[in-house]
Each structure stands twice: as structure tokens, then as C-alpha cells.
Amino acid sequence: MPEASASLVYVCDQWEIDLGRRELRSRGIPVPLGGRAFEIVTVLVQSASEFVTKDHMMERVWPGAIVGEGTLHVHISAVRKALGPDRGLLKTASGRGYRLLGSWTPQQRETTASSVLSSPVRTSGAPPPNNFPPLISRLVGRAAAAQSVRDLVSAYRVVTLTGPGGIGKTSLAIKAVRYLLTDFEDGAWLFELASLSDPDLVPSTVASTLGLKIAGEISAESVARAVGGRHILLVLDNCEHVIDAAANLAETITRLCPRTTIVATSREVLRIDGECVYRVPPLEVPTSGQAAPDYIMQYSAVELFVARTKALNAGFSPHAEDLASIAAICRHLDGMPLAIEFAAARAAVLSVQGVAAGLRDRFALLTAGRRTALPRHRTLRATLDWSYELLPETERRLLRRLAVFAGGFTVDAAVAVMTDTGFDASAVLDGIANLVAKSWVALDKSGGNAHWILLETIRAYTIEKLAEHAEADVAAEHHARHFRDLFVPQERGARSSLSDEDLARRVREIDNVRAALDWSFSPAGDHAIGIDLTAAYAPAWRHLSLMSECRERCERALLSLQSDATANTRLRMELQIALAASIFITMGPPDQATTLLTEALETAEALNDLHAQAGALSMLSPVYAFRGKYARALIAAEQIEQIARRIGDPIQLFLPNQHMGASLFVSGRPHEAQQYFERVLRSPAAPEDRRDAFYSNSNDHAVARAMLARALWTQGFTDQALNEARLSLKEQGTDHPLRLCRILNHGICRIAMVAGDFATADREIARLIEVATGLNALLWETAGRLLKGKLLVERGEFAQGLLVLRDAFKTCDRTGWHMSYDEFKGALALGLAGTGWLDEALIAVDDAMAADREGADGRGWYAPELLRIKGELLLQKAADQATLAAEDCFNQAAQMAREQGALSWELRTALSVARLRVSQGRRHEARALLASVYGRFTEGFATTDMQAARTLLDGLPP
Incomplete structure (x- = not known):
């Protein structure tokens, strides 16, 4: 800086910019400001209130260096912070630059040794003195x-x-x-x-x-x-x-x-x-569920683990399986570099899999620090011991209690676990603030409310301390009681009401609920707390599509409840409905599901609880339907309709529409089913009211659209059906994967297949199987495999289709759930015929028709198609008697299709009869029959069946 400038002090009201002493002062008091930030102030004050462009600023402050705008923004922010309440003096013009406002008067003063700072002369080119240690290894990921x-x-x-x-x-x-x-x-x-x-x-x-x-x-x-x-x-x-x-x-x-x-x-x-x-943030770790090696290797935590392991074992070269385990190790260690270095040192000796298995006792495993490290950095436990011993006893005690939270905590929750210690809310809040300041506790900003967490490694350490002080059971009991009281209605007889906010709170606390339930049903726990909490939390498991967990938890709660003859009957009823719902999705024993729901319905009737009655029946209806008992499913749906009218709630009045529509469709009444589904679509959505979240949402537009698509296709409205099936996917999105399975199964997977769009059907069926497998939703996974087998048969891949169908039927036979047995047995029959097993094919179709007679008195939705398939199989016998029997099947199929209003089935039957008439030389008769059915269609002319009919008609005489 030139000597003349060095003696200048710029003054504006209370502010002084002293270029000699390199100080920004407010009322004579220096305001701390970094060297480069002061350079920015200097450039601005010497520019006489003119705008200084970003490029010019960077050239003046960082001459010869390449810096990004982010660096400049950090320094501008520091200047504004230093100006405090007068931060408006620094003006930013978007796209132009910066200007220092105000009237800054330069004052010259006599230069003295104390006013201008100077430094000792250093030999040109010599580096500044320092005592920094030499670089030994590269710092990874920073x-x-x-x-x-x-x-x-x-x-x-x-x-x-x-x-x-x-x-x-x-x-x-x-x-x-x-x-x-x-x-x-x-x-x-x-x-x-x-x-x-x-x-x-x-x-x-x-x-x-x-x-x-x-x-x-x-x-x-x-x-x-x-x-x-x-x-x-x-x-x-x-x-x-x-x-x-x-x-x-x-x-x-x-x-x-x-x-x-x-x-x-x-x-x-x-x-x-x-x-x-x-x-300082932790190193970045891969998210769970991502197994691609390239994905895993891009994270700094994994990079550090691999680099340190290779440094100790030159032959180390991680394979795909190793990388998945390394990713899990890094996640468990919270991306903490020191812990990862310890783990890498052990992996160089024990193997990656050995370290992954040993992380349950991480403090015994991670003890291989560098010999040159400080004693407190030579083991993970020593590192944490150092900090723990620095805490006052009150903060240690609070920290120990906070270890009981598996999924973070609020102030109220923290106060609850300190109930017996004399800490009030103010003391707990102060203690949390101190622990945050000392890096023991971190604020979780992912949720809407204040939520604090302990990193997994810190929590593992403090859990040990909790046990050492014999406080584990006391803390766990307070913890379990808090979440029981948070989620259980104050009045047990009151109707459960869950808003979106209530449900979100339950979802956020899932890890804490799991911990509370594990303790409640442990030998030292309180079963009553666990039973209450299980019943209250069931809607959240269903919302999260965690039906296997719901089943396991509800079964455990019911076992504990049933041992008490005086137990709360309402509580038992709620658990029975929730358990039956989870048994349904996971394909547990169907008789158990039916018994549970029947008993729950009896309890609801005894309590005169109409909402609970509707809840039990809304599960009974699909349970019957997926067992092939369509008549019983319709009776249950009719009962729901009667109850809904008694309730009188506009929302609840639409509760039976979904079930009635579904039951009417499978019973062979597609037009009536269509009317019920359209009522659902005309009804307003009620997202804020999840009162009956433990069973299907009666107002589910997306599912209604998917099922409406089937009813429309059956009646011959293929274009409308495809449109509704696509809209159902668009309306549903991906936020509820269990519901997505229902939509895929009832809608696009079937409609695309019957329309001849095999590519779409194949893609969406694969999606259904993938989603269902990830949810452990065996019901929908099996439905997907049955659809896959049927698609293969439709495409003429008979042998592969038979393998898939038979494997899926084994699951159905083992579990007792005969979902769409008539439809998929029909596909099995076609597959057998396609491979030459004609007798076996006829047995299969007879089995399907027997199932239809049992479930829907022989008039189910697929009955016309079964009769047509049997007729086709009989024709292949090439005998006069078989031909007569085939014609009888075709006549029954056509009559039943007309009675049901199932124009699509009628067209398929007309095609079969027309082909038979052509083979008999009765071509005019074939044309008249087929044209009369074809002419009743108003859309869907590009589908496989319609194109086949058009081709046949074009080849017949007028």
C-alpha cells in the first residue's frame, strides 16, 4: 500500500476505515474483520461510492488467483456481518457489482510507528515461517x-x-x-x-x-x-x-x-x-439400498475406507460384495473419519465382512489407531471418553438418558425421560443447548419441528454409559410411556381420528416406537404399554406399507392381551382388524384373517360402534374376494352400505362404493360396478381425515379408476379403459407403494394385456413384482407372478408361462389364497393346450369353473371366458361329440356375456364361433354373427381382438 494511502482514515458517521492499521472501527472500537474482507472494504471506500464489478473486485483482492463467486460471496457476507445494523451501507446491484454507500471523508494524519503496521523484512522468495507438521497422507474427501x-x-x-x-x-x-x-x-x-x-x-x-x-x-x-x-x-x-x-x-x-x-x-x-x-460435516456416505459399485465409490467415506485399507494391505481390491458392506460400515459409523480409519485398519487384517459383522461391538473392534496419534485418538472409545469426562455430571446424566431415543427427540420427549431426576423443562432445554454446543447432540433440520439426534456411534457409546449407571430400564420405561401417551387417545372409547399431521408425527417417530415396543414386551417391560402403543401405531405401519412388521407387532400384542380375560374388548377389536389387514397383504392364514374379522365385527356390534363395524367389513370383503368367495364379498359390501347410511357422514356414505363396485364386478355385473366406481370419482377427496386409516381409504380415486378401467373394458369401452388405467397411475404417484400395487394389479397390467399392448403390460407387471417384493407384500407379488404367467401364455410362450403360473399356484395352494383362481386357471389351461397337454388343460379349466361355481354360482366375471376356453379346447379333440359340446359351451358363453353386458367377452366368443363356422363351410353365417357383435363397438378398433375380428370379416363374403 502506498505510504500516502497508508496514512488515510475514512470516516462516515460512527464508522472509521483505517488503512494504516487495517481496522474497521465503530465508535472507535475495532470490529473484527479478516484480511481479504478488509481488502474488499478498502477497494469499495477508495471507489468513491461507485459500483465495483465482481470481476474488478476479484482482480483487486485476489490478484493473479482464480477464485469462484462463492468465495466472493463469503467475504461480502463477512463485511455485512461486521457492519451489523448498518449492513445496508454495502449495496449489491444484481449483475453489476457492489457499492459502499454513505459520505466517507478521507482524513490525513501523521504517520507514526504505532499507527502504521509493518512487518520484518523477509528474504525474497523464502516461505513464511511455520511449525505445521509435514504431509504424510492425502486428506480424502475434504x-x-x-x-x-x-x-x-x-x-x-x-x-x-x-x-x-x-x-x-x-x-x-x-x-x-x-x-x-x-x-x-x-x-x-x-x-x-x-x-x-x-x-x-x-x-x-x-x-x-x-x-x-x-x-x-x-x-x-x-x-x-x-x-x-x-x-x-x-x-x-x-x-x-x-x-x-x-x-x-x-x-x-x-x-x-x-x-x-x-x-x-x-x-x-x-x-x-x-x-x-x-x-465440520461427516464424510458423505451412500444411502441404503443402492448397490451399484460406481454409485458407492463416489462417496468420500467409502473412498477413505478403501484408501486406508490399501495403505495397510497393498493387495486389497474390493469386489461388489465388499463395497456393499463398506457402504454399510460407513453408514453405521456416521461418516466419521477417525472411526472409518479404525475400521479400515481392522479390515486390512480381518476382512471387510469381518468388520461389518463386528460393528455390533464397535468399541471393542475399532481399536487400531495410529501409533503416532495422541492417546485419546488411538481408540474410538478413548476419543469419546475424553469428551465425556469434560462434561459436568448434570450434562452426563442428561446425555445418558437421551441415548434411549432411537430416532431423535423433542424437548417434550427429553423432559419425559428425565421425570425422576428433578430436571424441569427449562433445565432440560439448557442441557440440550450445551450438548449441542459441545458436539454431542445435533439438530435434525429435516423435519418441520425441532428435533435433535445423537449420531449412531455416540448413541452406542452413551447406551453403554446408561447401562453402567443402571438407568437403562428406568429410561426405557419413561420413553415407552411418553410415546404411548403421545399416540394413544385419552379416551379409549373415543373414535380414532388421524389428520395428516398426526400421521406424519407417527411416521417420524417410527424408530422410537420400535424401541418402545421392544422394551415393553421384554422381560423387564410393561406389556400394557406395548399393547396400547401397538394398536395406536397400526395406521402408521399401514401408511408406510410395512405390513410384515404390522403383523408381527399386532400378533405379539394380541398374545399378551388374550391372556387377560378382563382385557379391554375395544383394544382387542382394533388389534384384530389391524392384524387381519396385515395377514391379508402378507398372505398369512386366510382362516385366521376371517376369524379375526368376524370376532372384531361381533365386538363392534356389541359396542354399537358403526365405524368399527365398517372397518371390519371393509377388510372382510376383499378377504372373501381374494379367496374366490365373491358372493360373500358382495354380502359384506352390502352391509357396509347399510352401515354407511346409518352413520350419515357424507364422507362415510362413500365408504361402500369402492367395495360394492369391486364385489359387483367380480360377480359379473360390470355396468353396476361402473356406477359405483364413478360415484367414488365424483366424491370429494378428504386428505385431512384419516379417521379410518386402519382400513382402505373409501375415497381412493386412483384405485377406483383402476377398477373402473376393468369394468369399462369388459363392456367394450377399451379406449376409455386404457385412459382410466393410465390416469390411475398418474393420480396415485409413488408416495404409497402398497396402494400402487393395488392400482397396477387391477388396472394397467390387465388392461394393457387384453388390449394387446404386451410391451406396456410386461413393463408394468415387472414393476408390480419389484415394488411388492420390496415391501414383502406377498399377496401383490404373487398377483404379479400370476399376471406374468398369463402374459407369457398370451404371447405364445407357453412353456415359460406354465413354469411361472405353476410356481405362483404353489404359493396360492400353500397359503389358501386363491386370487382370481378362475382367471389364472384359464390361463394355465391355455398354456397346457399350447404345449400339447390337452387332457390336463381340460382338467384345469374344469377346476377353474368349479371355483367359479363355488364363489359366484357359476356367473362370475370370468365365467363367459372360461366357457369359451373350454369350447376351444374341446374343438381340438377333433371329434363330432366334442364339437357339439364345444358349441354348447360357446352358446352358454355368449348368453352369459349378453346377460352381464360383457361385450368384450361376447366378441371373443363370436370370434370362436365364426372360426368354427368357417371351418364348417358356413361362411355367410359366420359373417352375420361376427358383424352383429363387431358393429356394436364404438371404440377400441386398434386392439388385438378387434383387429382379429376385422381381418376375419374382411375375408368373408358380404
Whole structure:
């Protein structure tokens, strides 16, 4: 800086910009501002209120360097922060640059040794002095973090890197500032404070390392005065155990030494004026469920694990299976670098799989630190012990209790687990704030409400401490009671009412609920708490499509409840309905599901609870339908309709429409079914009212559209059917995978197949199987496999189709769920015929017709097609008697299709008869019959059946 400029002080109201001392002052008091940030202020004040473009600013402040706009924004933010309430003085013009507002008057003053700072002359080209350790290994995965720290260090006077033990604060600080050494003319110095047992030694340690000559008492102020105007960087490493002394020194130096910058690493922030806090993040870890090697290897936590393992075992080369285990290890270790390095050291000896298996006892496993590391960094337990011992006993006790939360906690929840300790809400909140400041607890910002978490490694450590102090069962009981009270209605007889917010709260707390239930049903637990909580949480399991878990939890609760003859009958009823729903989806024993629902219905009738009656019946109807008992399903649906009219709730009046539509369709009444589905679609959605969330939402438009599509196709409206099937997928989205399975099964998978769009059918059936398998929803997985087998038969791949169908039928026979038995037995018959097994094919179709007679008195939705298929099989026998029997089947099929209003089945039958008439030489008769049916269609002319009819008609005489 030219000497003339160095003697200038710019003044505007209370503010002064002293170019000689490189100070920004407010009312004569220096405001901490980093070196590069002060350069920005200098450029702006010397530009006489003119706009300074971004490019010009970067060229002036970082001459010859390439910096991004992000770096400039960090420094502009630091200047605004320094200006405080007058931050409006710094004006930003989007796309133009920056300007410093106000009337800044330059004042010349006499230059003195105390007013202008100078540095000792250093030999040209010699690097600034420093005591930083040499680089031994590359710091993996910290490039972005290091750049952020470098930007902050050049923008602020004091930067504190904070985070839990093992997160890599020291390594990151050294990596970041190493690139800034040339910015500090008088050097950069690292002060390792971990070995200090006496806080009073902090100033003398700094003085000794810097070689300061101090006469008299060594204190923070005497050290600061000795540093004076030197342009230096001080790194105070590991301040947490001497935090007050370190904060006092940093604050004093910041006040008295305008050209000194301080970087601190600490598990607790300094809390001084001008401090900028950087919370060191963990390394990035792969999300669960992603197994692709390229995906896993792009994460910094995995990169560190592999690099450190290779350094200790040159022959290590991870395979795909290893990478999946490494990803899981990194997730369990929260991306914490120190823990990952320990795990990598063990993997070099034990194998990756051995480390993955041993993480249950992570503190015994992760003990292979570097020999050169500080003692407290040589094992994971020692790292955490160091921080734990620094806490006051009140905070240790709170921390131990917080370990009981498996999925984070709110203040209310934390207060609940401290009930027996005398801590009130205020004390708990203060304690949480202190633990956050000391990096034991982290704030989870993913939810709408304040929610705190313990990293998994920290929680594992504090759970051990909880057990050591014999507090585990007490804390677990308070924890379980809190979530029972949070979710269970205050009045057991009151009707359950769940808003979207209620459901979201339940979903958010799933891990805590699981922990509460595990304790409740343990030998030391309280079964009554677990039973109440299980019943209250069932809607959330269903919403999350976790039906296997719902089944397991409800069965456990019912076993405990049934041992008590005086148990709450309403509670038993709720559990029975929830259990039956989960048995249905997981293909558990159908007789058990039916019995549970029948008993629940009897209880609901005894209690005169109409909503519970509707709930039990709404599960009974599909249970009957998926067992092939269509007549009983229709009776149950009719009962729901009667109950809904008694309730009188406009929303509940639409409850039976879905069930009536479904039951009428499978009973061979598609037009009536269509009317019920359209009523559902005309009804308004009620997203805020999930009162009956433990059974199907009566107002489910997407499912109604899918089932409407089937009713429309059956009646010959193929284009409309395809449109509704596609709309059902669009309306549903992917937010509820269990409902998506229903929509795929009832809608596009079937409609695309019968329309001849085999590519779409194949894609959506594969999607159904994939989603259902991921949910462990065996019902929908089996339905998908049955559809897959039918599609293969339709495409002429008979042998493969038979394999798939037979495998799916084994599941049906084993479980007792004969879903659409008539439809898929018909497909099996066609597959057998296609491979030459004609007799077996006739047996299969007779089995299907017997099932139809049992379930729907021989008049189910697929009955006309079964009769047509049997007729085709009989024709293949090539005997006169078989021909007569075939014609009788065709006549019955056509008559039944007309009675049902099933024009699509009627067309298929007309095609079969027309082909027979052509083979008999009765071509005019064939044309008349087929044309009379074809002429009644108004759409769907591009489908397979319609094109086959058109081709045949074109070849027949007029």
C-alpha cells in the first residue's frame, strides 16, 4: 500500500476505515474483520461510492488467483456481518457489482510507528515461517470443506471448527490453512493444547512457541501486546478442555492485534465477538439400498475406507460384495473419519465382512489407531471418553438418558425421560443447548419441528454409559410411556381420528416406537404399554406399507392381551382388524384373517360402534374376494352400505362404493360396478381425515379408476379403459407403494394385456413384482407372478408361462389364497393346450369353473371366458361329440356375456364361433354373427381382438 494511502482514515458517521492499521472501527472500537474482507472494504471506500464489478473486485483482492463467486460471496457476507445494523451501507446491484454507500471523508494524519503496521523484512522468495507438521497422507474427501474453511479464514478474524470427536477438525484445519501460509507475512503457527492440564498454561504455550520475550507476568494481554502488529495466523488446536482460557486469549488477541487471524478447533465453540463457526460435516456416505459399485465409490467415506485399507494391505481390491458392506460400515459409523480409519485398519487384517459383522461391538473392534496419534485418538472409545469426562455430571446424566431415543427427540420427549431426576423443562432445554454446543447432540433440520439426534456411534457409546449407571430400564420405561401417551387417545372409547399431521408425527417417530415396543414386551417391560402403543401405531405401519412388521407387532400384542380375560374388548377389536389387514397383504392364514374379522365385527356390534363395524367389513370383503368367495364379498359390501347410511357422514356414505363396485364386478355385473366406481370419482377427496386409516381409504380415486378401467373394458369401452388405467397411475404417484400395487394389479397390467399392448403390460407387471417384493407384500407379488404367467401364455410362450403360473399356484395352494383362481386357471389351461397337454388343460379349466361355481354360482366375471376356453379346447379333440359340446359351451358363453353386458367377452366368443363356422363351410353365417357383435363397438378398433375380428370379416363374403 502506498505510504500516502497508508496514512488515510475514512470516516462516515460512527464508522472509521483505517488503512494504516487495517481496522474497521465503530465508535472507535475495532470490529473484527479478516484480511481479504478488509481488502474488499478498502477497494469499495477508495471507489468513491461507485459500483465495483465482481470481476474488478476479484482482480483487486485476489490478484493473479482464480477464485469462484462463492468465495466472493463469503467475504461480502463477512463485511455485512461486521457492519451489523448498518449492513445496508454495502449495496449489491444484481449483475453489476457492489457499492459502499454513505459520505466517507478521507482524513490525513501523521504517520507514526504505532499507527502504521509493518512487518520484518523477509528474504525474497523464502516461505513464511511455520511449525505445521509435514504431509504424510492425502486428506480424502475434504476438498469442498477445505475451500469453505479457507474462504472463512480470509474473511473473518476468528474461525472455529467444531464437531464431535473423530470428525477430523484438526486434519481439516491444517489442510485448509496450509494453502494460506503465503498470505501471512510473519508466519503461521499450530498450538496443540490437548496435552495441557492447566488452563493457565495456554498464554505461556503460545508465547513459548512464538518465541515472544515478555517481561513480567505472562497473560493473554501481555501475549497479545507482544504479538502486536505481526501479520500471523494462529491455530489453537483442541480447545475444549481449556475453553475459557482459549476464548479469553483469542478475544484479547483479536482486540489488540489487528493483523492476527485465529483458527480454533474445539468440540465447543469459543463464543466470542467476531467468531465465525464452521461445523465440520461427516464424510458423505451412500444411502441404503443402492448397490451399484460406481454409485458407492463416489462417496468420500467409502473412498477413505478403501484408501486406508490399501495403505495397510497393498493387495486389497474390493469386489461388489465388499463395497456393499463398506457402504454399510460407513453408514453405521456416521461418516466419521477417525472411526472409518479404525475400521479400515481392522479390515486390512480381518476382512471387510469381518468388520461389518463386528460393528455390533464397535468399541471393542475399532481399536487400531495410529501409533503416532495422541492417546485419546488411538481408540474410538478413548476419543469419546475424553469428551465425556469434560462434561459436568448434570450434562452426563442428561446425555445418558437421551441415548434411549432411537430416532431423535423433542424437548417434550427429553423432559419425559428425565421425570425422576428433578430436571424441569427449562433445565432440560439448557442441557440440550450445551450438548449441542459441545458436539454431542445435533439438530435434525429435516423435519418441520425441532428435533435433535445423537449420531449412531455416540448413541452406542452413551447406551453403554446408561447401562453402567443402571438407568437403562428406568429410561426405557419413561420413553415407552411418553410415546404411548403421545399416540394413544385419552379416551379409549373415543373414535380414532388421524389428520395428516398426526400421521406424519407417527411416521417420524417410527424408530422410537420400535424401541418402545421392544422394551415393553421384554422381560423387564410393561406389556400394557406395548399393547396400547401397538394398536395406536397400526395406521402408521399401514401408511408406510410395512405390513410384515404390522403383523408381527399386532400378533405379539394380541398374545399378551388374550391372556387377560378382563382385557379391554375395544383394544382387542382394533388389534384384530389391524392384524387381519396385515395377514391379508402378507398372505398369512386366510382362516385366521376371517376369524379375526368376524370376532372384531361381533365386538363392534356389541359396542354399537358403526365405524368399527365398517372397518371390519371393509377388510372382510376383499378377504372373501381374494379367496374366490365373491358372493360373500358382495354380502359384506352390502352391509357396509347399510352401515354407511346409518352413520350419515357424507364422507362415510362413500365408504361402500369402492367395495360394492369391486364385489359387483367380480360377480359379473360390470355396468353396476361402473356406477359405483364413478360415484367414488365424483366424491370429494378428504386428505385431512384419516379417521379410518386402519382400513382402505373409501375415497381412493386412483384405485377406483383402476377398477373402473376393468369394468369399462369388459363392456367394450377399451379406449376409455386404457385412459382410466393410465390416469390411475398418474393420480396415485409413488408416495404409497402398497396402494400402487393395488392400482397396477387391477388396472394397467390387465388392461394393457387384453388390449394387446404386451410391451406396456410386461413393463408394468415387472414393476408390480419389484415394488411388492420390496415391501414383502406377498399377496401383490404373487398377483404379479400370476399376471406374468398369463402374459407369457398370451404371447405364445407357453412353456415359460406354465413354469411361472405353476410356481405362483404353489404359493396360492400353500397359503389358501386363491386370487382370481378362475382367471389364472384359464390361463394355465391355455398354456397346457399350447404345449400339447390337452387332457390336463381340460382338467384345469374344469377346476377353474368349479371355483367359479363355488364363489359366484357359476356367473362370475370370468365365467363367459372360461366357457369359451373350454369350447376351444374341446374343438381340438377333433371329434363330432366334442364339437357339439364345444358349441354348447360357446352358446352358454355368449348368453352369459349378453346377460352381464360383457361385450368384450361376447366378441371373443363370436370370434370362436365364426372360426368354427368357417371351418364348417358356413361362411355367410359366420359373417352375420361376427358383424352383429363387431358393429356394436364404438371404440377400441386398434386392439388385438378387434383387429382379429376385422381381418376375419374382411375375408368373408358380404
